[in-house]
Structures are given as structure tokens and as C-alpha cells.
Amino acid sequence: MDTIRLRADPDGIARAADLLARGALVAFATETVYGLGADATNGTAVAGIFEAKGRPSFNPLIVHVGSVESARDIAEWSDTADRLAAAFWPGPLTLVVKLANASALSPLVTAGLPSVAIRMPDHGSAQALLHRFGRPVAAPSANPSGRISPTTADHVLAGLSGRIAAVLDDGPCPVGVESTIVALTDRPRLLRPGGLPAEAVEEALGRALAPPTDDITAPGQLASHYAPRATIRLGATTARPGEVHLGFGTVAGDLSLSPSGDLREAAANLFGHLHTLDALGRPIAVAPIPETGLGRAIADRLRRAAAPRP
Ligand code: TXA
Numbered sequence: 001m002d003t004i005r006l007r008a009d010p011d012g013i014a015r016a017a018d019l020l021a022r023g024a025l026v027a028f029a030t031e032t033v034y035g036l037g038a039d040a041t042n043g044t045a046v047a048g049i050f051e052a053k054g055r056p057s058f059n060p061l062i063v064h065v066g067s068v069e070s071a072r073d074i075a076e077w078s079d080t081a082d083r084l085a086a087a088f089w090p091g092p093l094t095l096v097v098k099l100a101n102a103s104a105l106s107p108l109v110t111a112g113l114p115s116v117a118i119r120m121p122d123h124g125s126a127q128a129l130l131h132r133f134g135r136p137v138a139a140p141s142a143n144p145s146g147r148i149s150p151t152t153a154d155h156v157l158a159g160l161s162g163r164i165a166a167v168l169d170d171g172p173c174p175v176g177v178e179s180t181i182v183a184l185t186d187r188p189r190l191l192r193p194g195g196l197p198a199e200a201v202e203e204a205l206g207r208a209l210a211p212p213t214d215d216i217t218a219p220g221q222l223a224s225h226y227a228p229r230a231t232i233r234l235g236a237t238t239a240r241p242g243e244v245h246l247g248f249g250t251v252a253g254d255l256s257l258s259p260s261g262d263l264r265e266a267a268a269n270l271f272g273h274l275h276t277l278d279a280l281g282r283p284i285a286v287a288p289i290p291e292t293g294l295g296r297a298i299a300d301r302l303r304r305a306a307a308p309r310p
């Protein structure tokens, strides 16, 4: 299969929606990372995601919607979900809620769980695609399983070319790390730190979020989920011989996540820089990153990248 690169104009969006309707896989830009999209109501199409990614089949996928109304169609929508959606959608927040009884979703999307992860991306071409397509789109990050999430169409093609129908190219992703995932099936719980600071969610809820668990229902928590091929050493103020050094702030390194120490800039650069350094085939040393706000998400990604492979 030749993977087509589509431009994010009305014609490209129409062609992407048509491919999705025919059960094909289309990668598309969102504000966080590129997603590998399939029609969430078409089990064969969804199975294709796992095949293309080589992803373990127990990982449930995030469902992307163009409106809160679409979320209500597939979930048992609560007042808390309503409050968080009103505050943060569209945006980099995924809500895990109870699956509706009569949901049209393929069960493969939720890996058989009674809950579903939903988000509304804050991104022009993703929104246009969702509206044009008219059905929910299941989309994990558009990378082979266990590899770094893609923040450009070139990253997508480097990992998945020949395995997916198309990529809707809309340039680099502005946020650069995945969405924050909050489960509302019980007491509100942070499942994955991400592009929206957890503190903002806590402020909107008026209460603290319960911490992540290592439960199988959150396999994104698996330690090496974000592993590049190179080995990674964290908290490195200097590089050792043979290492390539990823800098931050006053630690310049060979390439810096943010010379001025700006965490937003660092998040936007994170996967791109890891891709660049991973391609050199040398061990990577990473400068210390403060763990506040977006820094928590960055540190979380880096710790996963540094964890030993299973
Ligand atoms: O920013 C993002 O969230 C990107 C873009 C493409 O939207 N998507 C993304 O999807 O990161 P993925 O598949 O790489 O991550 C999905 C995460 C996994 O950690 C998975 O375990 C969790 O969502 N998840 C999905 N459904 C769940 C559920 N029902 N209960 C608990 N966790 C769930």
C-alpha cells in the first residue's frame, strides 16, 4: 500500500473522510500528537489500527468526537463530564466515562472495557475531518507500538509508511505531548499527565485528582510505552563520552528542549528532538526538567522512555 500525503485543505479533508468511511486508516494532526484514525464503529477498521501499530491488543483507544453531543451518543454522560467538557473542550483533555449501553462503537475500541476514553481535539483540520466524517474516530498516537509519538507527518511516515492509507499533513502539532487523561468512572482520577496541566482540572473540579494506578485498565501507564531505540539517562547535567545530550534551560546540551527553560516550548519539542537524537544511534543523556505543570508530563514521558524494555 502506498501511503498518500494529503494536504489539510477542503479537498484533502474530503478525501480523508472518504477513506475513513471505507474502513481505511488515516493519520491526522491534532493539537497534541498525530493520531492514527479509524472509524470507531467499524471493527475491522479498528483492528487495522492494532495491526498497523503492532500494538498489544489489550490497549483501549481514545475516541475523537467533533462535539459534546457525539460524546453523549456513546457514553453515559455525567454532570462532572459536562463540567470538564465545558471548561476544557475542545482541548488536550481525554475523559474516561461509562460506555453507553446502545453505543455504536466497536468493542475493540475499548478493549472490552465498560468505559470509554473520549476527547474533542482543539485543531482546525481535525475538527473539519470529524465534522465531515460524521462518526466518532478511534485514534491512538500514529506510531508503531512502543515508539515515540509523532508530532509531524514525516514522523508518521517514518514509522507507518506503507501500512496506512494516508496522512493528513497539517504541520507540527502545537502542544507536542498527548492529552491529559482523567477517569470519571469512580472518584476522579488522573490516568496520564499530558498537555493540560492536572492542576487546571483540579481547579475546575474543586478537588484533588486521585493519583494514577498501574492497573491494566490504564496500559498507557506501562513503563516502556514511549521507548525510543536508544538508551536514555535522565537528570544529566553533563554528557558522558559517547552520549548525545538533550538540553534544557541552563544545560545547553547538543540540542535543547528549550534554551530559555520554557516548559511549553520543551513539550512542543520533546518528541521531535527525541526522534532526531534517536536517529543518531547513540545513548541519550537528558538534562534535568522541573516537575511542575507541563514538566510533569515531560518527565513522565522521559521516565517511560528510560525504563528497561520488557
Ligand atoms: O493526545 C492524545 O491523547 C493522542 C491523540 C492522537 O489524540 N492519542 C493518544 O492515544 O495518546 P493512545 O492510544 O496512544 O493513548 C490512549 C490511552 C492509553 O493509555 C489507554 O490505556 C487509555 O488511553 N485509555 C483508553 N481507553 C481507556 C479506558 N476505557 N480506561 C482507561 N484508560 C483508557
Ligand code: MG
Pocket (backbone or CB within 6 Å): 140, 141, 149
Ligand atoms: Mg501512544
